[in-house]
Amino acid sequence: MLSRVAEAVYWMARYIERAENVARFIDVNYNLTLGEGSTLGHQWAPLVYTTGDEGLFEELYGEPSREAVLQFLAYDQRNPNSILSCVANARENARSVRETITAPMWQQINTFYLMVRSAARQGRPLSEPNDFCDAVKLASHTLLGLTYATMSHGEAWHFAKMGRLMERADKTSRIVDVQYYLLLPTAQDIGSTLDVVRWSALLRSASALAMYRRIYGPITPTNVARFLVLDRDFPRAMHFCIVRAQNSLCEITGSAVGTFKYRTEQVMGRLRMELDYTSIEDIIEQGMHEYIDHFQSQLNELGKVIHNDFFLLPTNTTEVAQSPTQSQSQTQVQTQSMS
Structure with missing residues (x-):
């Protein structure tokens, strides 16, 4: 391809x-x-x-x-x-x-x-x-x-699926981060109707409210974070996105899960393993903002290695690899090789 x-x-x-x-x-x-x-x-x-x-x-x-x-x-x-x-x-x-x-x-x-x-x-x-x-x-x-x-569910389809899921994981992580640090209520609002409305709004932004209610019932910040970050079955949860993106990557490369031929597989596998073995208590102890910031840094690195492994022409590899790379979630990657 x-x-x-x-x-x-x-x-x-x-x-x-x-x-x-x-x-x-x-x-x-x-x-x-x-x-x-x-x-x-x-x-x-x-x-x-x-x-x-x-x-x-x-x-x-x-x-x-x-x-x-x-x-x-x-x-x-x-x-x-x-x-x-x-x-x-x-x-x-x-x-x-x-x-x-x-x-x-x-x-x-x-x-x-x-x-x-x-x-x-x-x-x-x-x-x-x-x-x-x-x-x-x-x-x-x-x-x-x-x-x-x-x-056809071949290589091109899996590249599209991988890109879509990586973008979704990034945006879910960002909205969780914003809710925790920029939209937090005042002390007197905690547990109030306004507080519940705000957390419900976070779930609605990911079309997650109905599935969250089915699993956890009452809305609490800890369970909202657990659902959107670590759930393995909800399509907009960060964990789900990375697992399915890795599945598509394995279809592209032909490697078994847990092995790697490309740097992309190594970075993706490390990110998936962290999500597999992280609990919400670990995240809260580390700090939600610090955890999300680390996750986004890893996503940015993953975007870079995908670009280097699959999108660079061999004659351009050295030249482009030396240029500075901006956050994949904040700026569009130029597709010079389209022509």
Whole structure:
């Protein structure tokens, strides 16, 4: 399989997943703050931290407001992680590998892009983002279903699956981190209705509320963290994502779990083993923020070694490996080898 094809399919899936997650964050935060602007107005600023773009936002907009954050996250093409930018980048990657993806997939990506671009021109989410966010999530899920049902489950499919799951693990870790450190209630709010609403909002951002209730019942911060970080069966839990991403990696390389021929397999296996043998008590003792920060650093390293092992052309390896690499979750990786 050509490295340019693997890279394009991998990033197509990552960008679509990223767009969906940003829509999730906007939707849940809007519902959480609706009618409570004076009390919860500061909760719009943390959404920018979720995507890791607080520096760029401050440079472009200065002080955060609901309108500014919505514009920045939904439509601003200067923001590489806005919904519009992500869908446009996914479409460009898909266009470059039309021979690899299926016609229904290309049609859905194109329809997705035209829908977001049309909404951007009308400025719809600035006043009422719920319908727009629902449309983004539905478009993403439709593409996921078409990918599963119409594309052969070979190398290209597994590269797409691996990229999607890595992006999902990153965004789940970020929203957990933000909830613990930027949206924590005051001492008098702990255990109150407001506190439960906030933790419920975190679960809803991952479509996890119903499954959490089925397993744990009452909402507590410790169990919410245990579910979103360590659960092996829920599709948006960090542990689930890494296990399934490793499965796809093994399908690509042909290696058995626990062995490695590539640096990527070693890094992925180490990350999976840490999640396998970590308890929520260990995480709390270490500190949630410190644990998430370590996890994101490992994801960034994993992104780098995937790029080096599978996407670099042999003639470019030395030159590119010496250049600085930014956080995979904060900036788009340029796909120079697409042409």
